[in-house]
Amino acid sequence: xxxxxxxxxxxxxxxxxxxxxxxxxxxxxxxxxxxxxxxxxxxxxxxxxxxxxxxxxxxxxxxxxxxxxxxxxxxxxxxxxxxxxxxxxxxxxxxxxxxxxxxxxxxxxxxxxxxxxxxxxxxxxxxxxxxxxxxxxxxxxxxxxxxxxxxxxxxxx
Numbered sequence: 001x002x003x004x005x006x007x008x009x010x011x012x013x014x015x016x017x018x019x020x021x022x023x024x025x026x027x028x029x030x031x032x033x034x035x036x037x038x039x040x041x042x043x044x045x046x047x048x049x050x051x052x053x054x055x056x057x058x059x060x061x062x063x064x065x066x067x068x069x070x071x072x073x074x075x076x077x078x079x080x081x082x083x084x085x086x087x088x089x090x091x092x093x094x095x096x097x098x099x100x101x102x103x104x105x106x107x108x109x110x111x112x113x114x115x116x117x118x119x120x121x122x123x124x125x126x127x128x129x130x131x132x133x134x135x136x137x138x139x140x141x142x143x144x145x146x147x148x149x150x151x152x153x154x155x156x157x
Contacts, residue, residue: 075148
């Protein structure tokens with residue numbers, strides 16, 4: 001039996017630079033975006049709170065929470081950045097919604113394979129405009145470079 005065709009994966013220097021610029025802009029505008037997020041949310045955006053790998057202090061980043069097959073995922077399209085390294089080291093985080101609801105989650109980095117591919121492909125449909133266009137255009141680069149995690153809520157004992 002033939003295996004399903006794997007999506008094209010090709011890292012791009014152009015997309016590396018463009019995504020760095022996009023995410024630098026998002027970090028810069030975070031103080032302006034947070035009040036709007038707190039006031040009523042912004043699409044699929046949540047506040048991920050994770051312990052810093054060097055300082056141990058809690059760090060917070062607004063990012064899109066993806067849902068595929070009833071499971072939660074987060075990721076960065078350009079590979080490892082500070083928050084992905086922190087999440088990999090800590091192995092857990094808090095997912096906070098603007099409503100004040102928080103969930104403690106266990107984080108597992110996704111290896112290259114079908115689950116990771118499905119999450120990346122779903123990103124282009126779940127991200128609001130204009131992010132969805134960027135994720136579609138950069139799909140091959142993201143498949144080659146992206147760092148993604150499955151988040152499983154802790155169950156109270």
